[in-house]
Amino acid sequence: MLPLLLVFVGSLYLSGAEASSVPFQAGLFFLDEKESHGHAAIRRDTLAMDTLGRVQDLELFTVEGRAEQLRREESSAIELIRQDFIRENRGGSLMKSLERVPGVNLIGIGSGASKPLIRGLGFNQVMVVENGIKHEGQQWGADHGLEVDQYAADQIVIVKGPASFKYGSDAIAGVIDIREKLAPAEEGLGGGVEIGARSNNAWFGGSANVFARKGKWFGEARLTAADYGDFRVPADSVFVYDFGVALSDNQVRNTAGRELDFSGRVGFLGENFRNILLFSQVYTRSGFFANAHGLEPRQVDAKLHDCSSRDVLLPYQEVRHTKLINRASYAVGRNFVQLDLGYQRNDRQEWSQYVNHGYMPAIYPSELPYPSTLERAFDKEVFSLNIKDELFLERHDLSFGASGEYQRNTIGGWGFLIPAFQQYSFGVYGMDKFRIHPLWQLTAALRYDHSQIEVEAYQDWFPSVEDASQATSEDYLFRAEEFRRDFNSLVWSVGANYSPGNLSLKANLGTSFRMPIAKELAANGVNYHYFRYEKGDPTLEPERSLQLDFGADLKKENWLVSFSPFVNFFSNYIYLNPTSELDILYGAGNQVFNYTQAEVLRYGAELSVVRQLSKQLSLELLGEYVYSEQMSGGKKGFTLPFSPSPSGILNATYKPKGVGIFENPYFAVDFRVTAKQSNIVPPEKVTPGYQLVHLRAGSAISVFRQTIQADLQVQNLLNTRYLNHTSFYRLINLPEAGRNVALSLSYQF
Template sequence: MRLLLLLFILLISNQLIAQNGVLKGRITANDAPLAYASVNIKGLGKGASTNSKGYYEIKNIEAGSYDIIVTSIGYQAETINVTIESNAPVVHNVSLKEKPSKLNEVVVTGVSRATQLRSNPVPITVIGKKEIEQHVNNNIIDAIIKGVPGVSAVTTGPNISKPFIRGLGYNRVLTLYDGIRQEGQQWGDEHGIEIDQYGIGRAEVVKGPASLTYGSDALAGVINLIPYIPDGDDGKLNGDVITDYHTNNGMIGTSVGLSYKKNNWKYAFRATAKTAHDYQNKIDGLVYNTGFREFNLSGIARVDKSWGYSQIGATLYDNRQEIPDGSRDSLTRRFTKQIYEAGIDDIKNRPMVTNSELDAYAIAPLHQRIQHYRIYTTNSFKTGDGSSINTSLGFQQSIRREYNHPTVPEQAGLYVVLNTINYDVRYNLPAFGGVETTAGINGIYQSNRSKAATDFPIPDYNLFDAGGFLFAKKSSGKIDISGGARYDNRHISWSNFYTGTNTQTGFGEQRHLPDTAGANLQFPAFKHTYQGFSGSLGLTYNISDRLLLKANIARGYRAPNITEIGSNGLDPGAHIVYLGNRSFNPEFSLQQDIGFIAYLRDMDLIAEIFNNNIDNYIYQAKVTDANGNPVVIVPGNSTYQYQQSKARLYGAELTLNLHPQNIKWLALDNSVAWVTGVNKNQQLIAQYGNAAKYLPFIPPLHIRSALKMNLPGTYGIFTKINARFEADAYSNQNHFYALDNTETFTKGYNLFNAGLGFTIKPVKATQAFYEFFVQGDNLFDTAYQANLNRLKYFEYYKSSPNGHTGIYNMGRNISFKVIIHF
C-alpha cells in the first residue's frame, strides 16, 4: 500500500512539474549577443544568466503573469511582462541599451552593503573582466595599475608586484579575495600577491582610508579581487581555456576554467600553470634569477534561495620564485652566482652565470617557495523588512621558504608558517526614516611559526584582532550622505625566542627551553595591545543625473606590523637585515577627499584631490655608522631600521575620456596621477636638510593616454575587433628620501604600448568561440628604472664601466593570448 501511495505521489509530482512552463530567449545589445546578462522573475526567486551567445532559459515556472527583469553591467535594466502557459515554452528576446554612465554601477567594497557608485562619496574604481583580459600581464596587480590612476606597485621582477595607493603601500593596502582579507607575510618587499591572475573577473579599488568597515591595514585603501564564475545554460558544462605566451621572458601560461549550473546551484573550478625564465633588457641582458614557476587551483560552490545565498570556496597557490641578488663581474657586468656560504663567499669574485642558465626554465637552487591555502564561506540571510545578516569565515595558511644556502640547497634560510582565521558578521538593519544602517564586527586570529630554518627575521607571534563598527547612509533629494564610526583592538604577543649555531652544519637554528645554554635571546618576550578609533563622513551632491560633486573626510587607523615592531634579522629573499622598534605607536591618518564627476555625451571627466596627514608614520631607512658608511651586519646584505614621524601626503588624479557619439567606435582615454609625500620630522630635517624632507618610495607624476578602437559588426569570421595604442609618461622623481642613500634620484621615461584583439565567430551557436589578443609593451625597448623597482638598488660597486648601476626593468615584450570559450 505504501509503495502504491509513493508511486501515486511521484506520478502526481511529475505531472505537476510537466505542467510548468519555460521562458527562454536571447539578450542582445547593439545587435550583438550579450553574455552573462541576468534574467530574473520578480517575486519568484527564479532566474538565469545568458551564455556566451546571449541565450537564456528558465524552467519549471508555474503558469501565470510575471514581470521579468533583465540586467547587465553597463546597460540600462529592462522590465517586461510575460504570460507563462503550461507545457508551452515562451520565447522572449530583449535588446538592452547602454547606460549613459557608470555611475549606477553597483559596488560591494568599502561599504556596508551593495551600493551604487554615484551615491558613494569615497573614490572607488571598478575594472571588469573584459578590461583585465585585454591587458596581457604577468600578474593581476599590473592590470590594475594600467586601469586605475593613483595605483602603482613596488616590484621585484615581473611576477612580484605589491600595490601602492596614492603613495602608501605594504600592509597599508588591504588586499581582499572575494571579500576575505589576504594574509600572506605581506610585510616583505619581495612578497607578492598570492592570487591566480586568470581567475579574477572583477576588481574594485577603494582609494583612501577604508578602516571603517575593514579595520587595521586599510589605511591607504582596498583592492578587492572578485573571482570569475562562468555562467551558462542549466545542466550544461561551460568553461574556457586560456593560453598566454610572452616573448621577453618566455612566459607560458595555461588556465582552464569550468562551470556548471543546476537549478539554484552554481559550481566553478579553475586550474592554472605559469612558467618563465629570466627576463631581459638591453642594458643587463638576461637578468639572472628572475624566473618563476606557479600553479593555482580554485573552486567555488554557491546556492541561491529565497532566504538568501551561501557560498563556499577554496584556493591553492604554489609558486617557486627566483629572487636575484645583483652580483656581477666588475668589468663585463655579467651576472655571477653564489656557490659558497656567507662566511667564505666573496661577492665580487663569484663565477659567472652561463648562457644556458640564463634562458633555462629550471628554477635555480637559490629561490623562494610560497604556498598559500585558503578555504572560506560567505553567507547572506534575509530577515524580513529589507534587513539581512551577512557572515563570512575563512581559514588560510601561508608557507614561505627562502633557500639561500648554495652548499646545502635543500636547507631553507627562512621557513615560516602563517595561519589566519578571518571572521566577519554584520547586520543590515531595516531602513528607518530612509536611513540604511549596518552594524558589524570583524577581525582575524593569526599565529606565525618558524620551522627548520637558519635565519629568523621575525619572532613566532600570536595576534588577535577585533573591531566593531556602525555605518549608515541616507538619500535626501539630490544629496546622499554616508558615514560611521569604528573601534579596533589588536593584541600581539610572543615569548622569548632563542637562536644558536648548529654544531654539525654551522648554520643558525632556533633553540627551545630548557636547551638554551649559550644561545642568543634574539627576540625578548613582548606583549602589547593596540587600540584605535576610526570613522568617516561624506556626501554626494547630485547636480544632475550626469554631474556629481563628492566630499569625504576619514580618520584611518593602522597598528604596526610584525617587522616594524619585532624584526631583528636577515630576510634572505630581500637581502635586507630588518631592525624593528618595540615602542612604535599606531598610525592615524586624517584624509580629506573632494571629487567632481561628469559623464557627458562625448566625454567623461573625473577630478579628485586629496590631503592626508598621518601621525606616527612608519618607514624604512638605511642604517649608517658615525662616518656615514653603511652598517653591514650580514655581508652582502643591506641593513634597514624602521623610523616613525609625522607625514603628509597630498595630490590629485584627473581622468578625461573622450568618446564622441558620432564616432562610437573610437575613444581616447587620458589620466594624470600626482602625489607628494612630505616627512614632517622637523628634528631630522633641521639636521640633514632636504635629504630628509620627503618620504621614501613615492611614485612620480604619471601621465597616461590610450587611443582605443572597437569596430562594430562582423567581418567574415571576425567580430569584436579592437585595437589600442598607449603612451605612459613618468616624470623625474626629484622628491625622494636621500638620507644615507636610502633612495636615489630616478630619471623619467616614456613607454609606448599597443594591442590588438578580435573574436572568431562560430559557425553554429552551439560551437565554441575564440578570442585572440596580441600586445606589445615597451615597443621601443626603452631602458629604464622605475623608482619603485627594488632591483634598482641591487648593486655592489660604486661605479660601472658602462655607466649603469643596478638592475633595469623589463625591455620590449610581445604577448599572445588565446581564450577558447565553450
C-alpha cells in the same frame, strides 16, 4: 585642519595650472559598461524581490552602469575594474595587469610577482580582500608577491583611500577587493579556456574552468598554470654596485618561474538563503636574480645558470597559499545578513646557498634542523570571521558588522628577520547612508577595533664573537624578547555625495588606522639583502591617518572627466629610518635602521579625461601625482620610500565595425610618460623619467559558430631601457623588461 585645506587648495591650483605641460595629474578611470547577457538575466531574476534585488546590486556589481553608480554612491575614491580590462591589459601578475589604473602602482620583483601600491603606499597599508576575506600574505617583504590567481578574479573594486571603518586595520591607504564571478545564471554545464604566450620571458600559461548549475545548486572548478623563463632587459650588462655582471642573451639570470593554481566552489542559491563554499590554492616558485641576492653582489656559476633560461636554481622563493572560505547570506524583509568564515595558510620558503654573513660560522653546522639552502621560512595560518547586517530603509541604508581574526606565525631557516608571533583582533562597526534629498546623500561610519600581538623570543643559533671557541652562552644573542602588546582604535568617517544631472561631486573626511606588525615591533636582525640592521620598536603606537578626499565626475555628450584629489596626514607614520650608526654586536657592522614614527603629509590627485571623437575613435588622458613629505623626525623634509613618479598615459582607441568573422575589434595605443623621481630618501636613488609605447588590439572571432576572443599586446614597443622607481631591483640599477609581445586566446562554452 586649516593647513591641510590650504595644502589641498594649493595642490589643486598647481595641478590645474600645469595640467597641459606635464602628465602630472592624476586620474580616474573609464569603465567599459558592457555587460554579458548572463549577468543581466540574473539581475532580472533578483529584482523581483525588493531587498534581494538591492542586495544583489550591492554585492555583485553586475548592473549596467554599475561602475558609475558605485562612484556616485560611495563617498570615498573608488574604481571598479572588470575582467575585460584585466584580460586586455594582462601582465605577468595581477598587479601588473592593473598598473594602468591611475593611482595604482606596484612593487615588482622579476616578471611574475608584484604587490600593490595605492597612491604611493603599500605593504601592510594596502589591504587585499578576496571573496570577502582579508588576504594575509607575508606582507612586509618587498620581494613578496601577491598570491592571487588573476584568472579567477572577475571584478576588482579599488578603494584609493582609507577604508578602515569598513575593512579594519591595514586598510589605511586603500583596498583591493577581488571578487569572484557570479554564479552561473542558466541551468546546465559551461566553462572556458584561456591560453596565452608572452615573448619577453617565453611565458606560456592559461586557465580553464568548468561550471554547472542545477536548480538551486551550482559548482565550479578552475585550474591555472604558467611557466616562464628568465625575463629580458634591453641591456647586456648591469652593475650591482660597481660589480659588473654580464647578461647572457639579455636575460636576467635565474628569474624564471612557474605557477600552478586551482580553485573550486560549490553553492546553494535559495530564495532567501545562499551559501557558497570556496577552496583555492595558489602555488608559485620563482627565481631571484642570481647575481644579486637582494642587493648583495654574488659571483655565480654563469655557465650552470645560462645553459637553460627556464630552470629555477638557487636563490628562489616558493609560496603556497591555501584558502577555504564559506560565505552565507540570508535576506529577509528589509534585512540582509551575511556571515563569512575563512581559513588560510601562507607557507613560504626562501631558498639560497648558505653564506656566512657577520658572525655566522664558516661552515654550516649539520645539526641545525634546516637544510643549508633554507635561508628563511614563514608559515602563517589565519582564521577569520566577518558578520554583517544591512538594513534597507526608505532613506537610510544601515549596516552593522563585526569581524574577528586569529593568526599564528612560525618561522624557520638559518636567516632571521622577524620572530614568530600570534595575534588576534576584533572590530565592530556601524554605517549609515542617508539619502537626504534626491540629489544628496550623506554617509557616516564609526568603528572600534581591538587587537593583541604576542611575540615569541628568538635566539641566534651561532655566537656573535669572532672566535667561536671562546663563546659563552651570552654570545648567543636574543634577537627578539618575548612580549605582548594590546592596541585599541576608534575611527570615523563622514562623506557626502551630490549628483545633479551629468555631474557627480563627492567629499569624504575620515580617519583610519593600522596596527604595527611584528616586524615593526620586534625586528632585530641584519637584512643581508640590503646590508642593514633593522631594529624594531616594541613601543610603537598604531598608525593613524586623517584623509580628505574629493571627487568630481562629469559625463557630458562626448566627454567623461573625472578628477579625484586628496590630502592626507599621518600623525605617526611608521617608518624604517636609516641612521648614521653602525652596530657591531647585533648588526655585525651594518648600518642601523630604526623603526620610528613621524608626521607625514601627503597629497595628490588622479585625473582621467575621455573624449569620444566619433563612434569609432576615442582619446583618453590618464594621470596621477602624489607628493609625500615627512614633517617630523629624523628624516624631516624627506619623502617616503617607494614614492611613485608623476606619470600619465595618453591613449587613442579605435573600435571599427566588425568585418567578416571579426566582431568588436579594437586597436589601442598607450603613450606612457613618467617623470623623473628626484624626491628620494636613503637608500634610494634618483630615477630618471621615461616614455613607453604600448599597443593593444583584439577581436572576437567567429569560426564554426563558436566565438574566440583574441587579444594581442605589445608592451614597451620601442624596447626602451628604463628604471622603475618602485621596483625591488631599482637599487641595483636593473632595467625593467624590454619589448614583450603577449597573445591571449579565450573561448567560452
